[in-house]
Amino acid sequence: MKPYDKNIIPIICALAIALAPQIPHLKPWVVGWCILLWSYMFLAVRYGWAGPGKVTRFLLTAGGFLGVAVSYGKILGGGAFIGLLAIMAGLKPLETKTHRDKMIAVFIAYFIVITSLFESENLAITIYMFLSVLISTAVLIHVNHPSGKLKANVKQSAKIMVQAIPLMILLFFLFPRLQGSLWGLARQKTAHTGFTESLNMGDISKLVHNDKAAFRAEFSGDLPEPAKRYWRGIVLWRCEGARWHVGIRAPQLQHETKAAEPYEYSVIIEPHNKRWLFALDLPSNAPGRSILLDDYSLRLNYNLRHKQRFNLRSYTSYNTGPLKPWERTALKLPARGNENARELALLWALEAETDEQIIESALNYFKENNFLYTLNPPLLGSNPIDDFLFNKKQGYCEHFASAFAFLMRAAGIPARLVGGYLGGKPNLYGNFISVRQSDAHVWVEVWLQGKGWTRVDPTYAVAPSRIDQGMETAVSADELPGFLSSGQQGVFSGIQEVIRNRWEAINAKWDSFFIGYSYDDQKSFLLRFGINLETLKGKLKSLLAIVALIILSGIILSLRLFRKHHVGRRDPVQRFYIRFCSKLEKAGFPRRSDQGPRDYAKEIGQKKRSLKERVDEIIDLYIILRYTRRGNANYMKKYVFLVNQFNPRH
């Protein structure tokens, strides 16, 4: 068998670079598999080994596939697919001997690049994608031109890539997008963090340990002040003691709420694989394919699997009006359990004259009984609300909120739990707020006569700084997860902060420009050019425009690539000489490369006497202009005129 040729090494490099961003998503043994096989290949090339035979290769392939099937529990879909690709990437160099194999190995690298884009959609991975494509293409060029220098191949690859970018941008913006998907989406089993349909005590405090971005809100005007940055996500109606659930699905909102001072903004939400959107306090419009429910939560018609932008309008001061009949469910409690809490609530209700006073009593109860706001609350017993209110007295926002809502309902005030985020960091360089998973929060809305649904945040009673200064100040420093602790003060952390803000600002631009681009954006973008995508004619028009633009860009590039003579562009004497020679060449008198102007003129004079005089005149002028100091503007004028006039056929 033939030993491997050394061109395998660049191919392995391309595969490794393409696979690198996937490493966190791969099982450790798959990573080990690749490293092992690739190291073997390095040695095989170094020492001229022939490599394993057909049977061994088959066994390795079967083993690898079986390994994926066993360790992932399936062979296709989600992580298993990437695992499979990695197995192939590890194996492919082993059987790469022909030109065809090498090409296919590079194609695998390209394919791995696209899978990494399905994992995350940020600017960093985009930049990495370009790098990876640059390397893979350079390797592809190397495969087709093995004698070329590495630098030259990378340069050629960069050239092609740079020239492809305008076309790529055209296609990106013009290629007709669909509103939905072609077929059912394969279920991706990636663990998305965030809210679920129900809320257990302890869920939110777990989220705090998550540094991932949740969404970003870009405002066209002023940012809302910190204490107003309540981002509504889900509204929980059904109380099951320790657990709250969305419960009945609220109907669609019928009448648009009108209030003063709307905030116009857009949110770019990280994929969470659920249907809800996050909006500031009280949204009043339903963007894209979503509906606005009666409890002012926004529901998408699909699961959010990709970063997407939504344009929203919200109010922070409002009156939602009277209690609707279906909202009476906000008074329901489980039949029994937590009897002490019910009793306490009843007591407050008897004492109070207004609902506001009951709320006051409940908040005072939290304030005056040494409740502790903590990230590590103790476990609660079988009557969790009672246990929390009367014994443990330690909890995070969800403990306070669910206990408070329970008390309200027990006292006869309609109350619901709202899950979402509180706060977020305004960016120093852009007019937007970044909200992270660690900003997750739960609060309560109660219905009050004459005011409608009103937010009450019981967390404020125990940890007021959580609301306007963020979580970092609200819990004790040693409880904070590493990324939030502000331990390292000074210049270094200052610079870090600047870089982080800058990076987020760039990301925001990128997201709103590329990642958030959707069918709706395309529609309004093309409408500016008079193309309406809603109609068939408009769709055809956009396709036609694409084809026309591709051809146009091809022509533009061709003009560059096939430009005839690079020399003489700046030297008119030479340029006209070249024109003169090409006229003669077309007439059948090509100039040999060893012929100077005199020899050339002599040869033509011999071959065709009728041309002799005219050719000699031009050549004499050329020699004067090019090789002597006697040349002047008049000679030049005459020379240009003669060359332009020259026709060797007459």
Added chain:
Amino acid sequence: MIKSGTLKFFFLRNAPIQLPHQLHWRRIFILPTAQGLLFIIILLGMLIGSINYSNNLGFLLTFLLGSMTFISMLYAIRNLTGIRIISSGAEPVFAEESAVFEFYVISEKDPRFAVTFYYKGEKETVKDITSDSNSKIKVHVMTKKRGKFSPGSLVISSRYPMGLFRAWVVLRINTACTVYPKPLAGQVKLGADMSSGDDENGNEIPGVDDFKELRPYQPGDPLQRISWKAFSRGLDLLTKSFVGKAGSAVFLNWDSVTSMNVEKKLSILTHGILKLHRMNQVYGLNLPGEFIDQGSGEAHKHKCLKALAMFALPMKDYEALR
């Protein structure tokens, strides 16, 4: 008279071309390679995936790769345009050997990479083409029989840069190679000098047997007969002249080969010439309709071999070789 280049291309594309010739993009064909087709299918898969998951980065990569594929097509065409074939030629070979056509090819503008030259069904030669005036492309073709060998259509192709497209041109270049008969060992009766048939008395014929004198060098004298010793002593170039005995100067006669088959006869005569040349003999060739007087040296050998190669072939072929 067809004036337009495009029309010319359609009507005269099989006409032999004159050198020097510069490849023009109008003559270049281009098609995706098998791997190119596979890649396009992969791209379509990526596009469908991106549509289905409405993944914008997926779109971005798909369109990037698609655009690069498109641009690589232009580059593939460009990699052949502007290649200038200045001249061609081939050293004579014996039948059933491979003829080596040497093309002097340059690219005046940017270099052209990994350009493949071959005659259909023959070995490929891959080379980068630069403006370097010493770049010779050697293209091999197997020869079958003696005579004037025209190699047919030369294919110049390239898969550069990405291997997704193959661009090629087919050129019929007016070039030829003399193919000598294949040497074949056999019985040859060496005839004596016919023009001086009564030389039996020992008239001197320039030969190789006995040293006679040193005479001034004349162009064409065999190198091995130059007296290098004398030259090193500071004398002019002198040639050692020898005399052969009568009858040692020989003729290869058509009739001196007993075989009846013409081709076989020619092969045996070829062998004879090679043998006599090796022995530094003076010899002549006497064929029906072709007489080559006695002589020796490389030029003489080739003259004789060419006579054998062209024996009884149509005149126009012979003319073409001159």
